[in-house]
Amino acid sequence: MMTNEGSPREPFDWQGIKTRLSRAQESLCSAENLSDAQIKGLMTERSRQLARVPERVIDTSELIEVVRFRLGSEEAAIETRFVLALMRPQSITPIPDTDDFFLGLTNLRGEITAIIDLGCFLGLSGQTQRDSQVLVLGTEKPECAILVDELEHVTTIRKQDIREPSGGLGSVVDLLVGCTADAIMILDGDALLRCDRIYIDQNDQP
Template sequence: MKSSQPRGSFDWDDAKARLQKLADLIDQREQLLPEQAKALMDRRAKELACVPSDPDAISEVVEVLVLSLAGERFAIPTRSIREVFQAPFVTPVPGTPDYLLGVANLRGEVLAVVDFHQLFGLSETPFKTHAIESIPMRLVVFGHERAEFAAPSDEGTEVTTLQVAEILDPDGSLVGVLRDFARGVTKEGVMVLDDELLMNDARLIFDDSTG
């Protein structure tokens, strides 16, 4: 029996089903080795890249992780995100910039934890330095070949796709660091961040001498 779906059109139901599988796996990736988690993300990204060859059928799509910060939602391409995990605590490091909350232990590796509230100049941070050692945090881990840094999300995260052609230019009212990283905004008001700018910004490159 032939499908009733027009030739060259994009099967959104199928895409949503695949995205749901990926979202279900987000919470499982902390149980995987780093190499396994990276391979899983790469495989899912390739599957989602299987769009129709007809350029008029659909615009380019990008897979993003949406997180919440200070009541605002931000979308970051998953190609620069390795995993999401629950850190039992974050240890403050004296003498570091305000936007560096501290460090967390990721399977024996020390990982810098960045407070995007402070970095982007948003409202007062909900992460109080004097109390974070005793508060578990849901951390989004950024990196390509290895974990580079992590950032907490106020609420749960979700994985979805965006059509690049539908990303609008950033609001002219944006100022400071947030504007530096803003790629655009969706019609739903989700700010899309440029992951490559984040990964290459000197403020977010940490080594053993940081602090």
């Protein structure tokens, strides 16, 4: 058959219509065969779905992204924006007449950088293994590196879940944002990188 414009008209899909009508009839019959209890159950479930309140979308400004790691028997974390790399130094040059938490100096990306036993620096119990990896910290270039026993994973923490640090932590409390309910210490990256104690005046070294 031709249309008024002369182009062929697609044939009407009678078979498709019959199939859809047949399926609709089957659904109707199935519904008619439901018991009162089944119908009530379906209506209750439908009401529950309609009344379900969607989960609140968390504002990303409420979250901080952190790297979790172990320091001896303790677990700590620091924001990823302060972490430049995770690596195992090729060589560490010991530094005489320095605090116990200074493990030595190493060359990181062309920068002579001090490696800190952070667990010792913070006065934590347990001993960090000396052959552990280091987290290289800084903003634009390596500023220091901290020894970690084990890198856990990168995760996000809600700011409202971080509690005020305990006064029992002494002077290191100024280097913490706080602690989580499961006792993870959240380091304050800004405060740590501004701490004069973790830097060595290389002009004083022989």
